[in-house]
Amino acid sequence: MRMRIRYSKQGLMKFIGHLDMMRYFQKALRRAGIDVTYTEGMSPHMSMSYAFPLGVGMTSDSEYVDVDLNTPMPPEEMIGRLNESAPEGIHFIKAVQIGITKAEKGMNQVARADYTLSFREGYEWDTLWKEAFAAFLRREEILVIKKGKKTEKEVNIRPLIYQADVSGSEIHLGLAAGNENNIRPELLMEAFAREAGYSCTPFMFRINRDEVYGDTGNAQEHAFVPLIDLCL
Amino acid sequence: MEYKLALPEEVLLLVSKPERYLGNEVNAVKKDPTKVDIRFAMCFPDVYEIGMSHLGIQILYEMFNAREDTWCERVYSPWVDLDAVMREKKIPLFALESQDPVLEMDFLGITLQYELCYTNILQILDLSGIPLHAQERLYLRSVPVGDGRKTGAADACAKNGASGGTSIAEDEKEQGRELLVGEGAPIVVGGGPCAYNPEPIADFFDLFYIGEGETAYDQLLNLYKSCREKGTTRREFLRQAAAIPGIYCPMFYKAAYNDDGTLRSFTPDTEGVPKRVVKQVVTDMDRAPYITKPLVPFMQITQDRVVLEVQRGCIRGCRFCQAGMIYRPTRTKSLEVLKKQADCLLLESGQDEISLSSLSTSDYPELPGLVNYLIDEYGRTKNINISLPSLRIDAFSLDVMSKVQDVKKSSLTFAPEGGSQRMRDVINKGLTEEDILRGAADAFRGGWNKVKLYFMLGQPTETEEDRKAIAQLAEKIAETYYDTVPKEQRVGKCSISISTSFFVPKPFTPFQWAVMYEPGDYLGFAHTVNQEVKNSLNHKSIRYNWHEAYVTVLEGLLARGDRRVARTIEAAYADGSLFDAWTEHWDWERWVRAMDETGLEIDFYTKRQRGEEELFPWDFIDTGVSKKYLLEEWHRALRAEVTPNCHVRCNLCGAAKFRSGVCFNEEEGCLKTRAGSEEVYVYPREGCNPVPGIHIPEGGGAS
Numbered sequence: 001m002r003m004r005i006r007y008s009k010q011g012l013m014k015f016i017g018h019l020d021m022m023r024y025f026q027k028a029l030r031r032a033g034i035d036v037t038y039t040e041g042m043s044p045h046m047s048m049s050y051a052f053p054l055g056v057g058m059t060s061d062s063e064y065v066d067v068d069l070n071t072p073m074p075p076e077e078m079i080g081r082l083n084e085s086a087p088e089g090i091h092f093i094k095a096v097q098i099g100i101t102k103a104e105k106g107m108n109q110v111a112r113a114d115y116t117l118s119f120r121e122g123y124e125w126d127t128l129w130k131e132a133f134a135a136f137l138r139r140e141e142i143l144v145i146k147k148g149k150k151t152e153k154e155v156n157i158r159p160l161i162y163q164a165d166v167s168g169s170e171i172h173l174g175l176a177a178g179n180e181n182n183i184r185p186e187l188l189m190e191a192f193a194r195e196a197g198y199s200c201t202p203f204m205f206r207i208n209r210d211e212v213y214g215d216t217g218n219a220q221e222h223a224f225v226p227l228i229d230l231c232l
Numbered sequence: 233m234e235y236k237l238a239l240p241e242e243v244l245l246l247v248s249k250p251e252r253y254l255g256n257e258v259n260a261v262k263k264d265p266t267k268v269d270i271r272f273a274m275c276f277p278d279v280y281e282i283g284m285s286h287l288g289i290q291i292l293y294e295m296f297n298a299r300e301d302t303w304c305e306r307v308y309s310p311w312v313d314l315d316a317v318m319r320e321k322k323i324p325l326f327a328l329e330s331q332d333p334v335l336e337m338d339f340l341g342i343t344l345q346y347e348l349c350y351t352n353i354l355q356i357l358d359l360s361g362i363p364l365h366a367q368e369r370l371y372l373r374s375v376p377v378g379d380g381r382k383t384g385a386a387d388a389c390a391k392n393g394a395s396g397g398t399s400i401a402e403d404e405k406e407q408g409r410e411l412l413v414g415e416g417a418p419i420v421v422g423g424g425p426c427a428y429n430p431e432p433i434a435d436f437f438d439l440f441y442i443g444e445g446e447t448a449y450d451q452l453l454n455l456y457k458s459c460r461e462k463g464t465t466r467r468e469f470l471r472q473a474a475a476i477p478g479i480y481c482p483m484f485y486k487a488a489y490n491d492d493g494t495l496r497s498f499t500p501d502t503e504g505v506p507k508r509v510v511k512q513v514v515t516d517m518d519r520a521p522y523i524t525k526p527l528v529p530f531m532q533i534t535q536d537r538v539v540l541e542v543q544r545g546c547i548r549g550c551r552f553c554q555a556g557m558i559y560r561p562t563r564t565k566s567l568e569v570l571k572k573q574a575d576c577l578l579l580e581s582g583q584d585e586i587s588l589s590s591l592s593t594s595d596y597p598e599l600p601g602l603v604n605y606l607i608d609e610y611g612r613t614k615n616i617n618i619s620l621p622s623l624r625i626d627a628f629s630l631d632v633m634s635k636v637q638d639v640k641k642s643s644l645t646f647a648p649e650g651g652s653q654r655m656r657d658v659i660n661k662g663l664t665e666e667d668i669l670r671g672a673a674d675a676f677r678g679g680w681n682k683v684k685l686y687f688m689l690g691q692p693t694e695t696e697e698d699r700k701a702i703a704q705l706a707e708k709i710a711e712t713y714y715d716t717v718p719k720e721q722r723v724g725k726c727s728i729s730i731s732t733s734f735f736v737p738k739p740f741t742p743f744q745w746a747v748m749y750e751p752g753d754y755l756g757f758a759h760t761v762n763q764e765v766k767n768s769l770n771h772k773s774i775r776y777n778w779h780e781a782y783v784t785v786l787e788g789l790l791a792r793g794d795r796r797v798a799r800t801i802e803a804a805y806a807d808g809s810l811f812d813a814w815t816e817h818w819d820w821e822r823w824v825r826a827m828d829e830t831g832l833e834i835d836f837y838t839k840r841q842r843g844e845e846e847l848f849p850w851d852f853i854d855t856g857v858s859k860k861y862l863l864e865e866w867h868r869a870l871r872a873e874v875t876p877n878c879h880v881r882c883n884l885c886g887a888a889k890f891r892s893g894v895c896f897n898e899e900e901g902c903l904k905t906r907a908g909s910e911e912v913y914v915y916p917r918e919g920c921n922p923v924p925g926i927h928i929p930e931g932g933g934a935s
Binding site: 011012013015016017020021023024026027028029030031032038042043044056057085086087088089120203 | 242244250254258260531532578579581584
């Protein structure tokens with residue numbers, strides 16, 4: 001049976017990279033005595049997959065990992081056991097059973113992610129930026145150069161911005177995510193800063209990932225649902 | 233979410249592997265600093281992933297933290313990128329758990345695992361803002377971060393006690409009063425194998441702990457607390473600490489030298505300070521504290537597994553091996569205790585690999601029972617890897633290894649250390665060519681075709697023939713493969729790799745009297761082996777690599793150095809030396825400059841033939857094994873005579889004075905030593921009757 005686990009990654013855990021988080025998670029499952037299925041072959045490893053790797057430096061309220069269990073365990077018990085040995089900054093929130101088809105894997109479902117950005121102390125822009133940002137978003141076309149491993153192409157990211165609000169000193173963004181059209185929040189902010197003449201360094205924002213969604217709608221109309229609710 | 237970091241986030245995102253500096257690992261201990269009396273920073277002076285792989289620190293970490301009044305935290309060397317930032321921004325070095333400055337701690341414990349970390353020790357002190365010299369710390373609370381690099385060689389000479397007593401202390405006496413316990417920098421205490429010759433770094437340490445940490449630290453911490461309550465001076469605390477068994481306080485000892493530069497005398501100059509320091513030994517391994525909450529790092533570390541120590545000490549008595557002498561007597565844990573410890577380690581860590589640790593795991597009497605337990609409980613059902621280093625290759629070990637690893641991928645390791653039988657007899661490596669070839673043949677039949685061979689070059693009495701024999705042995709192993717495995721069963725060639733390191737004589741070994749060579753000589757030795765490999769029939773199956781020669785000579789200097797070497801270490805550090813154990817950072821030229829500037833003649837320490845009567849800088853330490861015994865062994869080595877191991881017979885080395893382990897006869901309830909076939913009882917255990925007519929050997933280590 002396949003379970004989806006949601007956890008938050010906060011505080012100084014933001015410095016722990018994705019590969020180390022995977023290593024952490026495998027050990028956490030063993031400490032919790034959760035009987036996870038192993039792959040066959042000479043060097044068996046745990047059958048688990050992350051929906052959407054988080055970059056170093058970002059915090060998150062919604063990290064998703066799918067694991068296959070050999071022996072079922074009630075979701076509440078799983079979460080309780082995982083939290084017992086969790087370090088400061090990691091909190092397991094919920095586990096649900098999900099389908100086992102390829103399309104139901106978290107990484108194949110991801111369609112949108114919400115972020116909250118705030119300025120680090122000393123990196124704030126002047127007071128006029130909010131208006132400029134609103135004007136920037138009113139345009140029908142926002143062209144940015146997206147760099148792939150080998151390719152560079154110009155993309156219009158405006159249709160991929162589902163939400164962009166400023167409240168107080170915080171910026172709330174809802175952006176396309178996943179395998180096909182992934183927009184990093186920094187990419188949008190850099191595009192704006194370049195155009196509006198603001199300085200922009202990767203370090204200047206604190207970024208939190210608030211939620212990750214799948215899309216149960218169609219090409220005409222999106223219907224975003226948090227990954228944890230895409231359960232059986 | 234609230235959290236505290238010593239480093240600005242911008243710095244953490246800039247440097248490589250920020251995980252090194254965060255703490256917060258699973259099972260890391262957090263305490264309320266206002267509710268403890270003693271803050272202890274435990275340091276491994278190398279980078280995090282090396283230091284975190286060390287077993288001893290984890291044992292002590294848990295032992296200290298078991299005390300309610302003590303919070304023990306960890307400190308590692310900042311890597312070169314962060315080192316530069318900390319110097320530039322004057323960020324003081326911090327302990328991982330609390331992120332508080334090391335300077336605020338009560339103790340800074342530094343483990344000394346290899347000589348090449350000595351410049352890293354100075355980095356730790358320097359980045360902490362701790363005055364480098366113990367004498368200065370009596371009067372001076374702190375110094376600016378990174379100032380240790382500013383002192384030139386001349387300063388280093390003036391500040392080190394070696395160059396003429398305690399000038400610095402005299403200077404500062406005039407400037408201010410002596411500091412009280414708890415007022416100034418942490419008490420800097422060293423321990424670990426290199427503490428068995430602490431002299432080259434003696435000026436930098438307040439105390440050394442000689443021996444195994446499990447026994448006397450409580451006494452030291454309790455003394456610290458009571459001295460602080462009473463308001464005694466730092467000096468007075470150190471003086472009282474020096475009276476605790478196993479504690480050595482260098483500032484209370486004076487070294488005098490003969491005209492030829494050798495040591496004339498080494499004596500305490502303060503009342504209540506003992507002439508000799510006796511090493512500390514755990515007598516009951518089953519009851520000694522062990523890890524129950526293993527630290528689980530986020531990043532991949534060098535030895536990323538839990539470690540089960542099965543025994544301490546080694547019965548073998550290889551004459552080059554310091555560990556084999558200083559950890560005597562050999563003491564084992566019982567099978568029942570080991571099973572419980574293994575269960576606990578794996579459960580609490582969630583690690584997927586367990587490694588058995590000891591100097592010679594094959595000599596652990598209950599190894600089959602232990603290995604079968606691990607395979608049945610964990611290997612088969614729970615996908616836990618079982619790692620078995622330092623096993624002798626024989627039928628049993630091959631059987632076990634075929635169960636726990638992929639035969640096709642793994643390689644087998646032999647450590648004959650000497651190429652010829654004569655050489656192996658000189659070093660007392662109880663391994664014959666027949667053993668090696670039989671082991672290899674068994675392994676080839678079992679499906680292995682990769683073999684690694686480890687040797688040392690530059691050992692006493694070694695000749696051209698002995699060096700060539702290294703290549704010849706590899707050739708015989710290759711031939712064994714082609715003779716043993718029929719053509720149709722072979723999967724390609726066999727692969728034999730030879731590695732040679734250059735021998736460094738260490739204190740408290742029979743080879744402590746041995747001479748070393750020039751770097752060029754060492755490279756010549758390696759060249760001989762290389763030529764012989766090239767000339768061998770199966771040279772395509774054999775690969776050869778050798779270690780750096782210059783670094784060997786430096787190790788030789790630091791291993792058998794005296795107090796006068798401290799200024800050279802300081803000058804090398806001031807000139808930029810750091811991470812000398814890392815090939816990419818190590819720079820021989822810096823050390824040459826440091827030796828020139830401080831007037832140190834390296835040949836005196838490395839190439840000089842030491843006299844048999846010579847007083848060594850480390851002779852004030854009593855390891856149990858007597859100097860008389862080491863000298864006998866040195867003579868036997870020169871005659872290429874082997875000495876049987878401790879299971880075969882007792883050779884009266886002196887370690888029986890610790891009344892434990894292999895020296896103890898369980899049935900009789902007495903300690904025993906055996907000379908030849910005749911049983912001789914010595915040192916009756918407290919509470920049991922002395923055996924009449926016994927012979928008690930002279931010295932018992934204290935000669």
